[in-house]
Amino acid sequence: MKYISEFREGALAHNIATSIAAEADPRRHYHFMEFCGGHTHAISRFGLVDLLPDNVHMIHGPGCPVCVLPIGRVENAIQLAQTAELILCSYGDMLRIPAANGMNLQKAKARGADVRIIYSSTDAIKIAQENPQHQVVFFAIGFETTTPPTAIAIKQAQELGLNNFTVFCNHVLTPSAISHILQSPEIREFGVVSLDGFIGPAHVSVVIGSQPYEYFAEEFQKPVVIAGFEPLDVMQAILMLIRQINSGRAEVENEFTRAVLPTGNIKAQSIVAEVFELRRIFEWRGLGLVPYSALRIKANYADFDAECRFQIPALSIADNKACECGAILRGVKRPQDCKIFGTVCTPENPIGSCMVSSEGACAAHYSYGRFREKNHSVTQDN
Amino acid sequence: MKYISEFREGALAHNIATSIAAEADPRRHYHFMEFCGGHTHAISRFGLVDLLPDNVHMIHGPGCPVCVLPIGRVENAIQLAQTAELILCSYGDMLRIPAANGMNLQKAKARGADVRIIYSSTDAIKIAQENPQHQVVFFAIGFETTTPPTAIAIKQAQELGLNNFTVFCNHVLTPSAISHILQSPEIREFGVVSLDGFIGPAHVSVVIGSQPYEYFAEEFQKPVVIAGFEPLDVMQAILMLIRQINSGRAEVENEFTRAVLPTGNIKAQSIVAEVFELRRIFEWRGLGLVPYSALRIKANYADFDAECRFQIPALSIADNKACECGAILRGVKRPQDCKIFGTVCTPENPIGSCMVSSEGACAAHYSYGRFREKNHSVTQDN
Amino acid sequence: MPNNGKVKPGYKRTLDLKHGCVEMVHGNGGRSMAQLIQQMFVAAFDNEFLRLMNDQACFPVFGGRMVMSTDSHVVTPLFFPGGDIGSLSIHGTINDIVMSGAKPCYLAASFILEEGFPLADLKRIVDSMAQATKAARVPIVTGDTKVVEKNSGDGVFITTTGIGMVPEGIYISCENARPGDKILVSGTLGDHGIAIMAWRENLSFQTNIESDTAPLHDLVAKMISTTSNIHVLRDPTRGGVASALNEIAQQSSVGMMLYENKLPILEQVQAACEFLGFDPLYIANEGKLIAICAAEDAENLLNAMQAHPLGNNAAIIGEVIEDTHCFVQMQTRFGGKRVVDWLNGEQLPRIC
Amino acid sequence: MPNNGKVKPGYKRTLDLKHGCVEMVHGNGGRSMAQLIQQMFVAAFDNEFLRLMNDQACFPVFGGRMVMSTDSHVVTPLFFPGGDIGSLSIHGTINDIVMSGAKPCYLAASFILEEGFPLADLKRIVDSMAQATKAARVPIVTGDTKVVEKNSGDGVFITTTGIGMVPEGIYISCENARPGDKILVSGTLGDHGIAIMAWRENLSFQTNIESDTAPLHDLVAKMISTTSNIHVLRDPTRGGVASALNEIAQQSSVGMMLYENKLPILEQVQAACEFLGFDPLYIANEGKLIAICAAEDAENLLNAMQAHPLGNNAAIIGEVIEDTHCFVQMQTRFGGKRVVDWLNGEQLPRIC
Amino acid sequence: MCLAIPACVEQLTANNHAFVNISGIRKEISLALVEDVIPGDYVILHAGFALQKLDQKEAELTLAMFAEMSSLNRNL
């Protein structure tokens, strides 16, 4: 696989690992947050932790759209799906996110809701065309990467004059989330969490470019290295972060030059700007209310806004008390710090959203990393 | 089974048979038409032919609503059933009637049409209430017996204000059919068919009474005995017909006094009169166009008339050329006179309608009487 | 806190049998499926073969003649007076095995579950199967579970397959009917079919007829020990006695003559048939058998059958005759004759 | 004119295989069903046992250890590159039988047909089954057919059940894996699952990957003749290699260590997995097996497998280790380690 | 034509309906087409509707006539 396989070469990884080991200062610890679930997944899937020295710590951030969607919005989607004569289109990722009472879209589907799993936003348009007598709602989620396809679908619906297609918009913004974390009391006031640098998103940055990160590097004096999602990219980014720290720099560097330009994809940005506008505030699971952190559909396109067409109540539903997702998403705790990790909360019966997506910190640790726990406390059960 | 079992007593049958044998004049033949499929069925099911002398001949008449419905109307029903978002409700009898190209409602259902089999007209009302977003059409067929329940359903729909319920009305009238047969050239002009008397319908007469038959007895000088559908009733009616003929009478007699009054069921008649009116002309399978032989829904109830709500083309589709149903329904031929009886035309793949209902002359002969053919030409096949 | 390595066996969170329902994950080969199989099926059917949880069961057999039979069960409603799809699926296959004179030994059960089917209902069905296998002393030794999307199935379909061993000297098969043989049935006809129909939508009527679903291996064992002259055994399920006899007539190239006045039919069953326009000879039975045996043994066999709880109402209902056309005929109560043909079309409620 | 008594055998009007479709009457036990069975199934599967058309098949067996296995097949789409539900249903059950080391002997096949299913498609499926049984030399000796209403099924479901005899001295079972044993697979992983997915609605992509569906009895016979030290055989179908190995680890109370760089995976399969967000270890195979054998015999066995057409790409992919937690782990290409867990949830196309 | 059977009215129910009993089979039917039906009456049931009351006296008379013919025949 051209441009994939080359970036997974084990031999090269060993060399970068050797450089990291050589350059990491044994007298200190390095704490890096990979903001993105994509990086979390790569780290787990390829077992990168085994290639890093003990004093280099990877902290999983909130960059997984599945993990950060608040229960209330999932509940809204479930209620939409349960509406008679309504088809809810969703990416496969959303099916297992637990809402209230352990309900999720998959269970709603099993109980009769018409939920269609789509691969692309344009599939939802097709379904709307094929089912003129049904309302078709696209449950749109995701960061800046996934927003442009939603914008295209809305514009397409307008061109086609579809009157049975709407979008339930839940698109969120990466920079706001990073700001929020850096301004959190744990980091800012109490210093409970030391965060020495960020690995910046790969595909989000393809769209928004590297410039938006300059602010963090300057304002918070944290180095940022934008990296691809292949394991060599991640290793290289870690090395680049160590080098910045060792040399006292806090800059935005781009390891993913093959796809990320400083300005990103201007065309995609302008299409998004045409269709969407900022929400004043939006709830993130784990992070709470984050100002200017999400998008909504502009009034011009209100005909395609499910929040205009349907009664969608603002629900704020608290997470399960035992669930530590919030702290985990902010980098304050690790999955194994959660009391119910691997016992009550498992990938089959996730309690928190971090146990759902394979990019979620808890799911990644459960599915890929469990054997590392010294007492193997969480065993294969049955 | 009270009032059923008593009328099936084999011992008593033997006695009536003895009387028939004793009283039938050996020097002549008696040809009796049982107008109704109910009698045809009883004769076949209980093997009554074996109890009659050789000179008493039973001729099966057109009194089976399945057999007389013209292909065009069946085709209309199939097209309705194939309409998107439309539910066609039908009595089970209609499912296998062949229309053009061997299609029938059951095959249409298999190919996706929404056909619901109901036991009562009120079931159709229930289905309409439960499916407000669908058009529900009741495929109403039958003689005077089945018409009142349809009338009740239409009145009920009006009371409930149902705007998704209509009736595709195919109700036909018994007396017109009998007239038509008696006036047919074979009987009237050429005397090809000798018809010495009629066994009059059981349950039709429950509704219309015995008076309507007086006309035939007088005008055509044919005795009529109204009889119940149990085998003893049929035997007794045959005996009564023989006695009338032997004594030169041509009267209307009532064997079915336990349910038939001279005036019939006045209440049912008035409900029917309120909802329906005569059609000027209607096609009968086998008989062709018969004047004033069917009912349509009155203008007052046009909201519930499928022929008003939907485009229902007048289709006149010829029967299969080989099919002798027409001649059989008029008593001119017997099933075994049809070239394709039991070969191309079988109950599994009926070509004509007489092979569909177990009351149809061909089906009755195939399913119950085949063994009687001297050369057993139609064998059990496979 | 993470538990300390002393995990007791079994899934941390057991199946929610109260509110849970079948989901696609229960069929995907992953851990949820393993849990369903473990906690639902293995728990109920427990035996040494199944417990190994291989994709196949292994067991010792002795040489000889073996029979194998399979049936898919797709009944609506799933629960009905006298039984449910679970017990039916066990009895059905045991009976097909037994109709060769064999002793049923092992069963396989395969489930096709519709997404959304309540686990509580599944549990009820599985328990009913477990009870039926226990009563019949025939274990389910292997199985399979598939889940299909909502509206691609109908709650649950169960396919059971059984194997059994035929005792030395027994040769019972549907091509063995001979002119002169007597035709017996083990009890009243049509009970199962009518019990089921009473629960169909748009047809509902009240009755205390119950399904006759029952395993017939005991009865057959007794019959075989009474006479070695049984030529044919057959359970008249779908299509009823009429279709079964037509098939046998074909297979044996014979005709048959039934006596209408000997047919054991419950009055309620007859009444239901009258008002729906059905004929009890075409209605399904699930705990009855047809036996065809040499005339000289018929009375003996009848007595043996009547002495068994499942053969109380057994009767000799006719005889095998010569007929190159293989017609099944009936002497009516009236002294007339008629053909008793195969079932044509479907049994649908009629107005004429 | 009515024909003169010289009726040739067979139904007067044969099934309309061109335009016909399954109707409820094909499942009601009447003559239409008999015709479907005769002209569709018996005609295609013809053999001395089936031809008797009893509700069960009877055949001789020799004493010894016998295996039985059953699987329902519910695949979508019904026809796919490399096979169809028909061949799959034969191979699936033969393979489950064979995974015990047994020689497959007889099959039963039970069909659940959805009203409206085209007879032409059914014929294609049945012919494919017939060909598969012929190629594998394992006859279908008994069967069943049910018809369910439109939208209560999904075209056709096929449940096959097989029985086979285990040769003297063979004891292969999933609880026999021992630390130190080597883990082999017979070929590339995930071909079947990806070939199927390419045809799913809303997911369509073009590929020339074909399903690997194949009967493995020849390969296994060869393997068994090579070494008597095979401890475990398993076909990694639903849930893929990962789920199968987790199950075996549980059953044998061992751990496993896989080597990522030894896994035989077609580049196209890997590519499809990358863009859909799947892992080939969890994708279904239908013509592959996992073998676990004593270390000293592993190379020998590998050579034998590679010499067989169905084992060309066989590889030693890992080893059995001691682990009270029964983890299946993998040494990644990167030199890291990770758990290879059971499949969680469903394999759905993802955006993240 | 026109499948119909005698059924015994057991219990009147709402909306001019009634439960009838046919040898143990109970079914709710409509009385919209008949008048003055009370429990104990027999009605002719067709497609869920009572078409008419059955005149029990006339039924007995008919049966008596059959029986009489019987004895007549025996005397022949």
Next chain:
Amino acid sequence: MCLAIPACVEQLTANNHAFVNISGIRKEISLALVEDVIPGDYVILHAGFALQKLDQKEAELTLAMFAEMSSLNRNL
């Protein structure tokens, strides 16, 4: 987050779509978010859309850097 992979554009199709090839897997995707894509280009494919052209020269440079580090290490 944001599963996306490099795919080679093989053939432009109607409505600003194109067939891409990923090691033999062909799929039709939308080019609505990118400009000036021609067959032979690699694009980053996400949820059925090309998000960006892949800069092949930069990719080679990155790989070269990895390789260089490799030789450096060997020299250590």
